[in-house]
Amino acid sequence: MKFSAMGFAPEILAAIETSGYVKMTPVQEQTMVEARRGRDLWVNAQTGTGKTAAFALPMLQQMIDVPITVIAGHVRCLILTPTRELAEQLLQTVGHYAQFLDFKIEAVFGGVKLSGQANKVKKGVDILVATPGRLSELVISKQVNLSAVETIVLDEADRMLDMGFIAAAESIIAQTAENRQIMLFSATTTAAMNELAHKMLKNHCEVRVSKANATAETVEHVMYPVSEEQKMDLFLELLEQHNWYQILVFTSTKRQADQLLKRLKEVQIPSAICHGDKSQGTRRRALADFKSAKIQVLIATEVAARGLDIEGLDYVLNYNLPYLPEDYVHRIGRTGRAGKSGHAISFVCPEETRALQRIERVIGGEIKRIYQRGYDLPGRDVIKSTPLHKNTNSVKSTKKSVNTKSKNSKSKNAKRKTGKKSIASRAGGKKNRRAQKKNR
Ligand code: AMP
Numbered sequence: 001m002k003f004s005a006m007g008f009a010p011e012i013l014a015a016i017e018t019s020g021y022v023k024m025t026p027v028q029e030q031t032m033v034e035a036r037r038g039r040d041l042w043v044n045a046q047t048g049t050g051k052t053a054a055f056a057l058p059m060l061q062q063m064i065d066v067p068i069t070v071i072a073g074h075v076r077c078l079i080l081t082p083t084r085e086l087a088e089q090l091l092q093t094v095g096h097y098a099q100f101l102d103f104k105i106e107a108v109f110g111g112v113k114l115s116g117q118a119n120k121v122k123k124g125v126d127i128l129v130a131t132p133g134r135l136s137e138l139v140i141s142k143q144v145n146l147s148a149v150e151t152i153v154l155d156e157a158d159r160m161l162d163m164g165f166i167a168a169a170e171s172i173i174a175q176t177a178e179n180r181q182i183m184l185f186s187a188t189t190t191a192a193m194n195e196l197a198h199k200m201l202k203n204h205c206e207v208r209v210s211k212a213n214a215t216a217e218t219v220e221h222v223m224y225p226v227s228e229e230q231k232m233d234l235f236l237e238l239l240e241q242h243n244w245y246q247i248l249v250f251t252s253t254k255r256q257a258d259q260l261l262k263r264l265k266e267v268q269i270p271s272a273i274c275h276g277d278k279s280q281g282t283r284r285r286a287l288a289d290f291k292s293a294k295i296q297v298l299i300a301t302e303v304a305a306r307g308l309d310i311e312g313l314d315y316v317l318n319y320n321l322p323y324l325p326e327d328y329v330h331r332i333g334r335t336g337r338a339g340k341s342g343h344a345i346s347f348v349c350p351e352e353t354r355a356l357q358r359i360e361r362v363i364g365g366e367i368k369r370i371y372q373r374g375y376d377l378p379g380r381d382v383i384k385s386t387p388l389h390k391n392t393n394s395v396k397s398t399k400k401s402v403n404t405k406s407k408n409s410k411s412k413n414a415k416r417k418t419g420k421k422s423i424a425s426r427a428g429g430k431k432n433r434r435a436q437k438k439n440r
Contacts, residue, residue, distance in 0.1 A: 031054040031207050035183060036058045041206075042186075043185045048334065055185065073145045074148045076126050077153075081160075082160045085284075091105060108135060139175055151183070154184045158186035158188045187330055219342045221332075222343070223347070225348055232259075233375075235260075246314065247315040249297055253301065256320065270294065271297035272295050272298055272299070273299045299319075316345070317345045321346055321355040326362070
């Protein structure tokens with residue numbers, strides 16, 4: 001469906017044109033009509049599906065349809081999001097969609113002085129993007145009044161739930177008028193999310209863009225069985241072999257992230273890190289460098305990387321599998337966005353077999369195993385296909401989306417050859433690694 005079918009104002013259509021969007025994504029098609037009707041919504045969509053425009057464009061149109069001058073300290077539309085990185089990103093994206101409109105859009109989040117943020121909302125704001133904790137502070141100190149809020153979006157509501165922000169979000173919602181519209185967006189559909197949706201929303205409409213908890217259709221999933229000790233060597237070898245560029249690597253802990261960064265720096269791979277111990281400025285710089293392709297590898301832990309929109313990201317590597325399958329869905333939400341193909345690569349050691357089984361159950365198919373020569377696991381440790389998915393009907397139908405596209409990725413990588421010095425030689429070479437293997 002084309003955007004023009006939605007009856008958007010010329011200023012919105014012009015912004016869509018500058019974004020280069022030709023037609024709506026599935027989540028946009030299904031969300032916008034109901035959003036325009038003013039209905040409460042629960043939308044199950046991951047980052048990368050075009051969900052921001054799905055709520056932002058109807059929100060902007062509503063403000064055009066009913067022009068109101070916002071009173072000092074008041075807010076017309078509210079977007080709650082779990083992290084400050086997401087808040088900054090949303091401010092930018094929504095600002096882009098509103099570039100030809102005269103609306104005041106601001107963002108407030110923790111980690112910076114409250115007084116400066118209070119100033120932003122002093123004269124009233126048309127759209128306020130906020131993290132729940134910081135907004136609660138502003139509400140309690142009576143620097144923001146939410147009684148005139150017409151629309152509330154809870155972006156990444158499942159994350160807010162996981163991070164313990166829902167109580168703050170609920171008390172914020174309690175400050176708004178009864179007749180406001182609430183749109184709840186979550187990547188996963190857990191029982192807790194279901195409960196929350198039914199508690200918060202009134203006569204709501206549910207939008208499911210793909211199968212519940214499924215990963216983006218365009219993502220190719222592969223896994224390398226490998227022992228935990230050999231993961232670093234395997235990563236360096238594969239980086240060289242496939243010439244992966246702009247790869248986002250998830251580790252489970254900050255320590256692992258630091259160790260990996262140290263090793264990558266030793267072998268002169270341009271890389272950066274994004275985790276909770278790093279300052280806001282360091283994280284922002286790391287992300288900017290990654291987006292502008294100044295660095296090849298961005299290492300991140302779950303919390304720090306949540307929901308980041310990194311355009312054109314081809315590769316996401318799970319250096320460790322997340323414990324919760326929902327986190328796998330979130331992690332790989334950064335690749336295969338808005339119709340582009342992406343690659344979700346996982347390193348799986350025998351201890352992670354359980355986590356793998358849970359993930360395969362959620363994505364509804366077996367992840368293709370790739371056995372890298374020299375990294376074989378001893379017979380008893382070989383990660384077997386899980387019997388779980390043999391019982392599911394969905395394996396065949398989803399097979400396409402979980403197969404590897406190695407041919408394509410090779411040709412793509414060939415184009416990206418940077419002519420850099422051999423990584424393996426810088427890393428000490430295969431000989432070294434074989435020696436290490438013998439010593440284990
Ligand atoms: P989001 O899920 O909102 O983070 O959007 C993910 C990516 O999809 C962003 O880079 C958007 O610019 C892009 N996008 C959003 N809507 C469309 C569309 N209709 N056509 C093409 N790309 C889109």
